Amino acid sequence: MRAFTQHQGIVAPMDRSNVDTDMIIPKQFLKSIKRTGFGPNLFDELRYLDEGKPDQDCSERPLNPDFVLNQDRYKGASVLLARSNFGCGSSREHAPWALDDFGFRVIIAPSFADIFYNNCFKNGLLPIVLPEEVVDQLFREAEKNEGYQLTVDLQAKTVTTPSGESFSFDVDDFRRHCLLNGLDDIGVTLEDADLIRDYEEKRRQTAPWLFNAGN
Amino acid sequence: MAGKTLYDKLWDDHLVKQRDDGSALIYIDRQLLHEVTSPQAFEGLRLAGRKPWRIDANIATPDHNVPTTDRDKGIDGIVDPVSRTQVETLDKNCDEFGILEFKIKDQRQGIVHVIGPEQGATLPGMSIVCGDSHTSTHGAFGCLAHGIGTSEVEHVLATQCLVQKKMKNMLVKVNGKLGPGVTGKDVVLAIIGKIGTAGGTGYAIEFGGEAIRGLSMEGRMTICNMSIEAGARVGMVAVDDTTIDYVKGRPFAPKGETWDKAVDYWRTLHSDDDAVFDKVVELDGSAIMPQVSWGTSPEMVTGVDGAVPDPAREEDPIKREGIVRALKYMGLQPNQKITDIQLDRVFIGSCTNSRIEDLREAAAVVKGRKVSPSLKQAMVVPGSGLVKAQAEQEGLDKIFIEAGLEWRDPGCSMCLAMNADKLGQGEHCASTSNRNFEGRQGFGGRTHLVSPGMAAAAAVTGHFVDVRELMH
Numbered sequence: 001m002r003a004f005t006q007h008q009g010i011v012a013p014m015d016r017s018n019v020d021t022d023m024i025i026p027k028q029f030l031k032s033i034k035r036t037g038f039g040p041n042l043f044d045e046l047r048y049l050d051e052g053k054p055d056q057d058c059s060e061r062p063l064n065p066d067f068v069l070n071q072d073r074y075k076g077a078s079v080l081l082a083r084s085n086f087g088c089g090s091s092r093e094h095a096p097w098a099l100d101d102f103g104f105r106v107i108i109a110p111s112f113a114d115i116f117y118n119n120c121f122k123n124g125l126l127p128i129v130l131p132e133e134v135v136d137q138l139f140r141e142a143e144k145n146e147g148y149q150l151t152v153d154l155q156a157k158t159v160t161t162p163s164g165e166s167f168s169f170d171v172d173d174f175r176r177h178c179l180l181n182g183l184d185d186i187g188v189t190l191e192d193a194d195l196i197r198d199y200e201e202k203r204r205q206t207a208p209w210l211f212n213a214g215n
Numbered sequence: 216m217a218g219k220t221l222y223d224k225l226w227d228d229h230l231v232k233q234r235d236d237g238s239a240l241i242y243i244d245r246q247l248l249h250e251v252t253s254p255q256a257f258e259g260l261r262l263a264g265r266k267p268w269r270i271d272a273n274i275a276t277p278d279h280n281v282p283t284t285d286r287d288k289g290i291d292g293i294v295d296p297v298s299r300t301q302v303e304t305l306d307k308n309c310d311e312f313g314i315l316e317f318k319i320k321d322q323r324q325g326i327v328h329v330i331g332p333e334q335g336a337t338l339p340g341m342s343i344v345c346g347d348s349h350t351s352t353h354g355a356f357g358c359l360a361h362g363i364g365t366s367e368v369e370h371v372l373a374t375q376c377l378v379q380k381k382m383k384n385m386l387v388k389v390n391g392k393l394g395p396g397v398t399g400k401d402v403v404l405a406i407i408g409k410i411g412t413a414g415g416t417g418y419a420i421e422f423g424g425e426a427i428r429g430l431s432m433e434g435r436m437t438i439c440n441m442s443i444e445a446g447a448r449v450g451m452v453a454v455d456d457t458t459i460d461y462v463k464g465r466p467f468a469p470k471g472e473t474w475d476k477a478v479d480y481w482r483t484l485h486s487d488d489d490a491v492f493d494k495v496v497e498l499d500g501s502a503i504m505p506q507v508s509w510g511t512s513p514e515m516v517t518g519v520d521g522a523v524p525d526p527a528r529e530e531d532p533i534k535r536e537g538i539v540r541a542l543k544y545m546g547l548q549p550n551q552k553i554t555d556i557q558l559d560r561v562f563i564g565s566c567t568n569s570r571i572e573d574l575r576e577a578a579a580v581v582k583g584r585k586v587s588p589s590l591k592q593a594m595v596v597p598g599s600g601l602v603k604a605q606a607e608q609e610g611l612d613k614i615f616i617e618a619g620l621e622w623r624d625p626g627c628s629m630c631l632a633m634n635a636d637k638l639g640q641g642e643h644c645a646s647t648s649n650r651n652f653e654g655r656q657g658f659g660g661r662t663h664l665v666s667p668g669m670a671a672a673a674a675v676t677g678h679f680v681d682v683r684e685l686m687h
């Protein structure tokens with residue numbers, strides 16, 4: 001996995017709460033059996049005026065001029081500023097894949113849905129929870145100042161504004177450690193293979209019905 | 216020391232290792248796989264040169280992409296080549312790794328969350344995962360069931376464990392008895408209406424109280440299924456006789472002495488009387504009306520006797536904006552009566568409501584009636600090949616067909632419209648599924664979430680009506 005230590009980038013503010021994963025990447029694009037290539041269809045129904053189809057050349061499609069990512073001032077944005085309960089709904093990991101493929105590295109919101117939050121870390125994407133008032137302030141600043149950038153430091157657990165104001169955020173140690181070092185979760189777990197085997201053996205004795213292959 | 220909640224017990228029973236940083240390794244007894252969220256996981260396994268840890272813990276079936284007509288054509292019946300590749304990829308992966316799969320032409324094929332319980336592959340006390348957020352369904356059996364992402368699917372394939380942090384405990388207690396015509400679907404929609412779509416985030420929810428105890432397994436599955444719509448990854452109901460009777464005799468259920476031993480253990484799967492919950496929410500079950508969602512989030516819901524809200528009366532600016540946006544998308548007016556919403560299509564199906572009891576409930580309403588001529592389509596999609604067979608044995612298919620509903624083959628179908636079944640732009644649909652997000656059932660489609668009885672009542676009248684008025 002790609003490691004994440006520090007990042008500085010342009011902020012795109014998406015002023016809408018309860019953004020669900022169907023909205024982040026609509027179902028017709030889930031038919032791919034790859035992990036990449038979802039970027040052009042990120043927020044497809046909000047971003048384009050027509051109905052998107054898989055394997056289509058998106059460069060010719062009519063853009064919705066009102067949608068934040070279509071505005072010139074947010075070109076090249078890599079920090080998504082969002083509202084509460086971001087990523088709710090379906091567990092599709094295609095949602096973080098699409099955000100990543102588009103170029104986002106950080107998502108900041110007052111709250112995230114659990115599964116989405118978790119999926120981000122598996123893909124080198126950093127979701128940051130900041131208090132509602134702070135997010136409000138960042139929205140105001142990003143909308144007011146063209147080219148507004150934030151600097152995120154995962155080691156120090158801080159988000160810093162262009163004026164030097166710094167906010168700290170919380171992230172659990174295991175996830176932070178994996179992300180900082182680009183560690184593969186599976187490799188870490190397999191270091192405990194003996195423990196897993198012991199547990200399994202015990203269960204086989206005490207609860208044999210869990211190991212019944214059916215008939 | 217305080218007693219344990221059901222969640223505490225399930226957690227402790229599956230704990231392989233508690234790490235110092237608060238995360239833990241949880242052993243997974245069963246993984247269900249489907250074609251949409253597994254291909255990248257198998258690919259990852261192959262790239263890393265890893266093998267599945269315990270092959271017999273996995274069961275697979277294609278459900279999201281399968282067509283609901285012409286099933287005898289098998290994979291060749293899938294017109295969209297991209298969908299076909301996905302189903303073929305699942306077959307190939309399962310064959311290569313030796314994983315049991317109910318393929319497209321197998322009568323046991325169906326929506327993962329329907330076939331697990333149906334096969335007895337979902338047993339009380341198990342930890343279950345699937346790359347699908349509605350895995351919470353299996354919690355109805357007193358299971359610890361999590362929806363997971365594709366990286367986690369790969370992780371479970373490779374290690375038989377999931378990395379988890381323990382969640383907080385929430386009890387949702389539904390007191391009293393439900394009125395006639397009021398179902399598990401109405402209960403869970405009312406709960407979501409009350410606590411909101413993020414109300415359960417970070418919690419494992421246990422549903423309890425007299426109304427829940429009085430429900431069949433089908434009703435309990437419907438409720439646990441939609442835990443995720445309340446933000447909770449895990450929903451559960453304690454084990455009782457209803458649970459044990461349902462499991463008995465199913466293909467994967469234990470037999471003989473092992474059965475007795477299992478039952479002794481299963482009977483311990485309830486929260487202790489002195490267990491402490493971090494949060495308790497209570498509802499009066501006898502006051503719950505048949506529910507209808509009017510917006511683009513499951514919390515935007517009201518009783519069938521209600522009306523669409525007026526954003527002008529909402530004080531919170533973010534919520535007000537949300538209502539305005541939802542009404543615009545849904546093409547509804549503030550204060551419009553729910554019963555005045557005209558419909559274009561009706562969909563009875565999905566992992567929320569496609570089990571035999573759901574179909575019986577719908578059939579009882581349409582029996583001897585006709586689908587309203589104002590509708591473009593009304594369809595019934597059973598949750599599995601076995602549900603379909605059972606319904607046909609009971610003659611339900613004839614009741615539906617005589618009334619003018621289409622009787623389809625099993626799959627996810629119009630719940631998310633990944634196959635050919637979808638809504639046209641601007642069309643209103645009474646749907647027994649679980650998500651009314653923008654575009655969920657088709658680009659520009661407008662979904663109203665209801666119970667099977669309410670969907671059936673809407674089918675014969677062309678608009679929403681209190682199903683209790685049509686019950687004899």
Ligand code: SF4
Nearest residue numbers: 349565566627630631
């Ligand atoms: S029926 Fe709908 S919600 Fe259920 S698994 Fe299929 S697509 Fe998901």
